[in-house]
Amino acid sequence: MLPEVALYLLTVLLLPAFAGMAVGGFGVVMVARRAQADRQQAVRRAQVVQAIAAPIAFLASFLLETGPVGLPLTERWHVLPYAVAVAAIVGAIASRMRLPWWPWWVQWSIVAAILGGLAWKFVVFPASNPYLQAGLLGSIVLVGLLWSAVARDACSVGMAMMAAIVFAGLGVLMVLANFASLGVMAFAVAAALAGLGIVSGVLNLREAARLRAAASAQPVAVGADPAGAACPAEAACELVPWTAAAATTLAAIACVLALCGHAYNYGEVRPLHWAVILLSPFFALLVCKPCLRGAKPIVGVAWRVGLCLVVVLVTLINAVGRGNAVEDAGEGAAGSDPMMDMLEESK
Amino acid sequence: MRTLIVASSFIAVPFLVAMSRPMSSAPFGAAAPITQPAVAGELTLDPVHSMALFRIQHLEAGQFWGRINALSGSVAWPMDDSAAPMIKAVAEIKHIDTGSEKLDNNLKGPNFFNEKEFPSISFSSTGGTRVAERHWMLSGDLSLHGVTKPVQVDCVVTGVGKGPTGKKVGFECMVTIKRSDFGMTWGIEKPPKALGDEVRLVIGLEADETKAE
Numbered sequence: 425m426l427p428e429v430a431l432y433l434l435t436v437l438l439l440p441a442f443a444g445m446a447v448g449g450f451g452v453v454m455v456a457r458r459a460q461a462d463r464q465q466a467v468r469r470a471q472v473v474q475a476i477a478a479p480i481a482f483l484a485s486f487l488l489e490t491g492p493v494g495l496p497l498t499e500r501w502h503v504l505p506y507a508v509a510v511a512a513i514v515g516a517i518a519s520r521m522r523l524p525w526w527p528w529w530v531q532w533s534i535v536a537a538i539l540g541g542l543a544w545k546f547v548v549f550p551a552s553n554p555y556l557q558a559g560l561l562g563s564i565v566l567v568g569l570l571w572s573a574v575a576r577d578a579c580s581v582g583m584a585m586m587a588a589i590v591f592a593g594l595g596v597l598m599v600l601a602n603f604a605s606l607g608v609m610a611f612a613v614a615a616a617l618a619g620l621g622i623v624s625g626v627l628n629l630r631e632a633a634r635l636r637a638a639a640s641a642q643p644v645a646v647g648a649d650p651a652g653a654a655c656p657a658e659a660a661c662e663l664v665p666w667t668a669a670a671a672t673t674l675a676a677i678a679c680v681l682a683l684c685g686h687a688y689n690y691g692e693v694r695p696l697h698w699a700v701i702l703l704s705p706f707f708a709l710l711v712c713k714p715c716l717r718g719a720k721p722i723v724g725v726a727w728r729v730g731l732c733l734v735v736v737l738v739t740l741i742n743a744v745g746r747g748n749a750v751e752d753a754g755e756g757a758a759g760s761d762p763m764m765d766m767l768e769e770s771k
Numbered sequence: 772m773r774t775l776i777v778a779s780s781f782i783a784v785p786f787l788v789a790m791s792r793p794m795s796s797a798p799f800g801a802a803a804p805i806t807q808p809a810v811a812g813e814l815t816l817d818p819v820h821s822m823a824l825f826r827i828q829h830l831e832a833g834q835f836w837g838r839i840n841a842l843s844g845s846v847a848w849p850m851d852d853s854a855a856p857m858i859k860a861v862a863e864i865k866h867i868d869t870g871s872e873k874l875d876n877n878l879k880g881p882n883f884f885n886e887k888e889f890p891s892i893s894f895s896s897t898g899g900t901r902v903a904e905r906h907w908m909l910s911g912d913l914s915l916h917g918v919t920k921p922v923q924v925d926c927v928v929t930g931v932g933k934g935p936t937g938k939k940v941g942f943e944c945m946v947t948i949k950r951s952d953f954g955m956t957w958g959i960e961k962p963p964k965a966l967g968d969e970v971r972l973v974i975g976l977e978a979d980e981t982k983a984e
Contacts (some may be wrong), residue, residue: 428963428964429962432961435961436781489961498917499881499917500888501881531815550887550888580950600877601880602876602880603880603881603882604882604884605881605882606881687885688885691888
């Protein structure tokens with residue numbers, strides 16, 4: 425039994441995670457191997473690949489866990505692979521586009537609004553109503569903009585890790601909501617993002633070391649700041665920065681998954697739990713600018729990821745605690761007999 | 772002569788009428804399909820005393836039992852057992868009861884019954900063949916998890932008693948289905964062998980004579 429369960433987990437969890445990580449990692453590796461001359465082009469390609477890495481992990485996990493789903497849909501939550509595929513395509517296209525004549529927040533709003541509008545129109549779960557659908561549109565725009573802002577400020581490793589924490593948190597909430605299949609899929613996305621973050625981190629460190637070695641090999645010019653020579657290396661180690669489009673795509677997928685979990689919730693997960701976990705990367709913005717400027721990149725990553733993790737963990741502990749409290753109350757209720765209570769009262 | 776004609780017509784007409792009717796059952800209770808009862812008594816299911824028990828193998832080990840309470844519906848059955856009971860029964864997933872609230876919620880969730888989309892299970896018999904006295908093999912349609920399939924249900928009339936509103940009839944029906952036929956596949960292969968595919972349903976029904984308005 426145990427080897428079979430291990431094989432199952434390997435199939436539906438690790439295999440999709442490796443698929444997503446491999447796709448995203450391939451882009452980063454390609455950039456690392458490119459010469460400086462055509463690196464810019466490679467970075468833009470890698471950013472497109474980065475936008476579709478997590479969706480690929482989700483689609484692979486869905487395919488392995490649930491199997492292919494055709495149209496018309498037999499169950500409403502089977503719309504998820506289609507929604508994620510559309511989000512990936514929009515994200516990939518938006519990653520390639522550069523609209524320099526508009527301010528950054530206008531571009532991100534457009535991508536978020538397109539993804540939110542598509543979800544609002546086509547992604548419908550049980551007990552949906554116009555307010556809930558409008559809420560989905562609004563949440564994709566809001567969370568998309570926030571995640572984009574975080575991606576603009578945080579480095580690629582930090583962003584990947586924060587998104588991994590969010591999806592892992594969503595996975596736990598799915599299990600608590602009695603939706604194990606979707607939990608496994610969320611874990612697969614989290615594992616792919618974590619793997620992508622690790623690949624990015626290792627390559628970034630290697631790149632930084634290479635640039636430092638190159639800088640130290642060159643003679644320091646008279647009057648130049650020796651400390652400043654190391655700075656370009658630190659800056660250039662960001663091989664493939666996250667695009668707002670990729671961050672918005674991830675945010676849209678997270679919002680749709682959260683709403684799906686909420687729609688089929690049979691546990692003790694409250695809407696606030698989904699909301700706090702979706703917004704947890706926002707808390708990273710609180711520490712990003714003033715106090716971390718000038719700090720080493722690893723310190724910045726640790727602060728942001730750590731804060732996001734704390735928020736998610738507190739939410740999960742709250743959700744699990746609530747479930748246990750209800751269970752205890754339920755056991756107490758099961759032990760009491762209403763008829764006996766009535767007899768006691770009549771005495 | 773006229774008297775003879777009148778007398779013979781009194782004999783012949785009922786005979787011809789009887790010949791023109793389809794026979795309600797084959798001789799010696801042989802398995803002849805019956806689609807409609809000849810004279811059906813209308814009975815309404817008593818939800819308090821009607822339930823469905825389901826049995827499924829857990830982790831290739833024990834047979835786990837759960838129940839769905841408060842079945843509703845109707846039965847058309849002539850008390851003289853001249854025809855098969857025509858059962859229309861509905862089980863609502865919200866009445867699932869395994870003795871564990873956590874497990875109930877899990878079963879209501881999208882990995883199993885998906886109550887939010889498919890809130891009830893229904894069975895509607897379309898005919899039946901006699902097995903023995905008050906024992907029928909019913910054929911009918913079972914709708915579960917959004918899929919409707921024909922099934923054969925073994926049904927025994929357990930007794931006819933007297934209730935507060937009139938006659939009360941008990942039925943016990945059994946059917947074994949493969950849940951994968953109805954699109955409920957979680958736990959069969961993924962995760963592997965967590966739960967069996969075959970589900971045995973034992974349905975206990977009590978039906979009351981419907982009072983004329």
